[in-house]
Amino acid sequence: MNQHVAAEAGDPVAIDPAGSIDVVRLVDLKRRFGATAALDGVSLTVKKGEILGIIGRSGAGKSTLIRCLNGLERPDSGEVFIEGREISRLGERELQPLRRRIGMVFQHFNLLSAKTVEDNVALPLKIEGRPRAERMARATELLQLVGLSEKAKAYPASLSGGQKQRVGIARALAARPALLLSDEATSALDPETTRSILALLKDINSRLGLTILLITHEMEVIRSIADRVAVIDAGRIVEEGAVWQVFANPKSEITRSLLGGIRPQLPPGIASQLAAGEGAETILRIDVAGEAARGPLLSDLSATVPGPFRLVHGGVDHVQQQPVGTLFLAIPRAGAAQLAQKISFLKDRGARVEVLGHVAGPV
Ligand SMILES: Nc1ncnc2c1ncn2[C@@H]1O[C@H](COP(=O)(O)OP(=O)(O)OP(=O)(O)O)[C@@H](O)[C@H]1O
Numbered sequence: 001m002n003q004h005v006a007a008e009a010g011d012p013v014a015i016d017p018a019g020s021i022d023v024v025r026l027v028d029l030k031r032r033f034g035a036t037a038a039l040d041g042v043s044l045t046v047k048k049g050e051i052l053g054i055i056g057r058s059g060a061g062k063s064t065l066i067r068c069l070n071g072l073e074r075p076d077s078g079e080v081f082i083e084g085r086e087i088s089r090l091g092e093r094e095l096q097p098l099r100r101r102i103g104m105v106f107q108h109f110n111l112l113s114a115k116t117v118e119d120n121v122a123l124p125l126k127i128e129g130r131p132r133a134e135r136m137a138r139a140t141e142l143l144q145l146v147g148l149s150e151k152a153k154a155y156p157a158s159l160s161g162g163q164k165q166r167v168g169i170a171r172a173l174a175a176r177p178a179l180l181l182s183d184e185a186t187s188a189l190d191p192e193t194t195r196s197i198l199a200l201l202k203d204i205n206s207r208l209g210l211t212i213l214l215i216t217h218e219m220e221v222i223r224s225i226a227d228r229v230a231v232i233d234a235g236r237i238v239e240e241g242a243v244w245q246v247f248a249n250p251k252s253e254i255t256r257s258l259l260g261g262i263r264p265q266l267p268p269g270i271a272s273q274l275a276a277g278e279g280a281e282t283i284l285r286i287d288v289a290g291e292a293a294r295g296p297l298l299s300d301l302s303a304t305v306p307g308p309f310r311l312v313h314g315g316v317d318h319v320q321q322q323p324v325g326t327l328f329l330a331i332p333r334a335g336a337a338q339l340a341q342k343i344s345f346l347k348d349r350g351a352r353v354e355v356l357g358h359v360a361g362p363v
Pocket residue numbers: 033036037038056057058059060061062063064065217
């Protein structure tokens with residue numbers, strides 16, 4: 001049963017019946033456009049202080065989700081709680097103070113070209129009617145935070161893309177939001193600038209405890225700074241979890257495909273030779289993560305189970321300080337008798353093992 005409290009604007013706003021203190025909680029959100037289900041029952045939470053990444057391909061429903069979050073779109077059904085308050089059925093007047101709890105960072109920065117950097121940063125406070133001295137003091141503080149103090153009097157046209165995005169981040173923080181919503185904030189930037197902007201977001205998250213919702217179509221962005229990831233496809237959350245666990249063990253095809261570019265894959269030249277049945281070598285894929293990846297897996301395999309094997313491709317990556325490895329081994333026919341033993345040894349050590357097939361000759 002919903003209780004009611006007075007919102008800042010003075011109108012009744014339903015508070016989360018679950019008594020949740022999550023910054024965002026979406027419950028079974030649905031929104032159709034004709035025959036298209038842009039959101040088809042999305043439920044998720046963003047906890048205070050965490051960085052949640054939402055990833056999906058074009059058309060997955062990310063923009064519709066953002067518009068429901070900031071009240072620009074009304075869901076057909078379901079609930080949107082921001083800091084425990086249900087916002088999806090509020091009018092414009094009631095929405096305004098709640099909307100200020102979300103600071104937005106955009107792909108194309110959306111800075112005002114006729115205003116200086118410091119005036120851009122202070123804009124949300126001007127809209128709130130704060131006095132100029134307070135606005136400028138906050139802009140100075142924020143420009144220092146994002147490393148752009150010397151550009152306070154510059155105009156956006158004189159800034160690089162990365163500097164513009166730093167201004168965008170500073171502006172998003174001006175009104176001390178509960179949530180920073182980053183909508184493809186690094187998609188227009190080169191890889192090095194992307195890394196520096198992501199490092200800045202992570203730094204702000206750690207230093208200020210700021211909650212961040214990252215919307216992206218790039219797994220590399222998720223990998224760099226998110227704590228948790230939710231994968232959206234055709235309006236549904238198809239997978240959700242700690243980033244390193246989703247990297248280590250993706251459950252859905254779409255997640256595997258989004259990871260494709262940054263997780264080791266069997267080189268196409270070898271993959272194209274794979275066949276079922278007999279061959280000179282059997283190719284195994286071994287996925288191992290966390291504790292299981294910390295031990296001397298291959299040397300123990302060699303010492304415990306007789307018969308040769310060869311490392312064909314792969315490596316160990318680190319995601320959220322956890323090792324996440326994928327190795328491709330070739331077992332020559334001479335070692336085929338011990339293949340089952342090798343597989344069960346690896347599985348006992350917590351690895352996932354898949355026989356990909358056989359190749360006619362050494363690859
Ligand atoms: N106003 C609208 N009218 C009709 N269809 C819409 C509308 N908004 C979104 N859609 C459809 O809903 C689906 C989800 O769209 P949405 O823009 O939310 O996806 P997205 O993940 O943000 O994609 P992109 O990354 O390309 O921006 C798509 O099939 C889209 O065509």
